[in-house]
Amino acid sequence: MHHANHHYGHSHILARYCGLPDPRHPPRIQGYLQHGWNIGDGLAPGTPYVSGSRLLVWSEETRRRSWSQGRRNVVVVGAPFAYLVAMTPPPGQPGDGTIFYPFHGWEGQQVHGDHQRLIDEVRATETGPITACLYWNEYQMRSVRDLYEKAGFRVICHGYRGFWWQDHNRDFLVSQLAELRRHRRVVSNRLCSAIWYGLVAGREAAVYGDPMVLDNADPTFGGEPRLHRQWPELYGQETDFATCHRLARAQLGADELAGPEELRMLLGWPKEGYV
Numbered sequence: 192m193h194h195a196n197h198h199y200g201h202s203h204i205l206a207r208y209c210g211l212p213d214p215r216h217p218p219r220i221q222g223y224l225q226h227g228w229n230i231g232d233g234l235a236p237g238t239p240y241v242s243g244s245r246l247l248v249w250s251e252e253t254r255r256r257s258w259s260q261g262r263r264n265v266v267v268v269g270a271p272f273a274y275l276v277a278m279t280p281p282p283g284q285p286g287d288g289t290i291f292y293p294f295h296g297w298e299g300q301q302v303h304g305d306h307q308r309l310i311d312e313v314r315a316t317e318t319g320p321i322t323a324c325l326y327w328n329e330y331q332m333r334s335v336r337d338l339y340e341k342a343g344f345r346v347i348c349h350g351y352r353g354f355w356w357q358d359h360n361r362d363f364l365v366s367q368l369a370e371l372r373r374h375r376r377v378v379s380n381r382l383c384s385a386i387w388y389g390l391v392a393g394r395e396a397a398v399y400g401d402p403m404v405l406d407n408a409d410p411t412f413g414g415e416p417r418l419h420r421q422w423p424e425l426y427g428q429e430t431d432f433a434t435c436h437r438l439a440r441a442q443l444g445a446d447e448l449a450g451p452e453e454l455r456m457l458l459g460w461p462k463e464g465y466v
Contacts, residue, residue, distance in 0.1 A: 195235075198226040200361040201271040205458065208274045209451045215361065221459025222247050224268070228384040228442060230417060232257035233265070247457065249273075250444040268457050269444035272364050272388050277448060279368060286374040286394060288319035291344070293329065294381040294403045304403030306335055309380055310342045312400050316428050320345065322374065324367075324385075327351045368392060382418045382425055390439035395432050398425045 196202050201224055206217035222245030225233040233248035233256075234240055246262055248254050249270040257265045291313050293306065313321060323344040329335045330348035339346045349367050350360030360366075367388065371377055377389030380400035389396045402415045419426055424434050440446055449457060 193220075193223045193240075195226040196220045196224045199271070199363040200365070201226060203361045204271045204275050204364060205454065206460075208278060209455045209458075209460065211460070218460050220247070221245060222264075222266075224271075224458075225249050225253065228270075228387055229253075230256075230421070232260045232262060245459075248444075250442055251447065252441065266457055267444055267447055268454065269448040272368070272384075273391060273440075273443045273445040273448060275364055275368055276391055276445070279365075281393065282372050286372055286376075288321060288374050289313070289317040289376040289378055290322045290324055290370055290374040290389075291317075292324050292377070292379040292383065292385040293326075294379065294383070304380075304401055306338050309400050310338060310344070313378065314342060316399070317376065317378070319375065322347060322370065324349065324370065381415065382422055386425060387439040387442050390432075390436050391443055391445055393436075395430070396425065396435055396439075397428055397430050399428050 202217040202220055203214055205220075206214035211217065223234065223240060224247045227235065228249070229235065233246055233253045240246075243264060246257060246265045247268045248257060248265060249267070251267050254265050254267050293309060294304070321344050323339040323346050325336065325339070325346060325348050327348055327350065330346075336346055347370065349363050349370070351363075367385070371385075371389045371392045371394055374394060376395040376397065377385060378397045378399065379386055380398065381402045382398050386396045386398060422438065424430060424438060448454075455462065
């Protein structure tokens with residue numbers, strides 16, 4: 192199984208949805224499961240991938256883009272986060288304040304930009320308590336964390352996504368859903384998975400501020416300019432929830448989720464036992 196299938200606890204969420212007896216140790220997924228929202232073919236740029244393997248993507252839009260890139264064994268299964276939302280009853284109380292997700296780097300690429308300028312803009316725009324959720328990469332940088340803490344933000348991290356079958360936080364998305372529902376709004380300086388997740392979880396969302404620059408960013412699919420051009424409805428300090436919610440459901444395949452039996456078949460999981 193490709194190690195990215197475990198990222199963010201994706202395979203564990205799907206095993207739970209399918210009703211497997213031990214979802215903490217899911218069986219091998221037969222194929223590559225899209226592990227993050229992107230504007231390409233469902234594979235992260237440079238991902239090692241065995242040609243001809245099944246590609247399990249989140250949405251019909253991604254399937255069509257993948258087809259245009261010459262891939263044929265592509266199946267829409269929906270985003271694991273959408274399955275998690277379907278399995279998790281909403282809280283009885285509305286959220287309060289804003290959760291902010293700054294654009295982040297990872298092991299192979301770092302982000303360059305002015306965090307203080309972002310902080311100032313978020314503080315000037317948002318009302319109520321503000322939580323800054325840093326990706327593990329920036330959370331480990333004391334100088335970055337200090338900026339948000341000194342600004343009075345509550346600073347959190349959902350944990351490490353995992354890498355090469357090690358150190359996975361199986362409850363990454365469980366924690367993220369709980370935090371999103373704790374707040375009224377989710378904002379970021381780039382259109383990203385967290386924005387779509389917040390919308391599907393029923394929260395207002397907005398994208399504004401300096402989008403920052405990623406080291407050696409791959410321009411193949413258009414980058415930040417394309418994001419702004421293709422999804423202008425998400426940009427600005429105020430957006431229309433109904434419109435953005437509809438777009439989010441399409442991006443996460445939330446209206447195309449498979450039933451447990453069908454999903455087991457698509458993932459190559461047997462009805463009984465593990466492989």
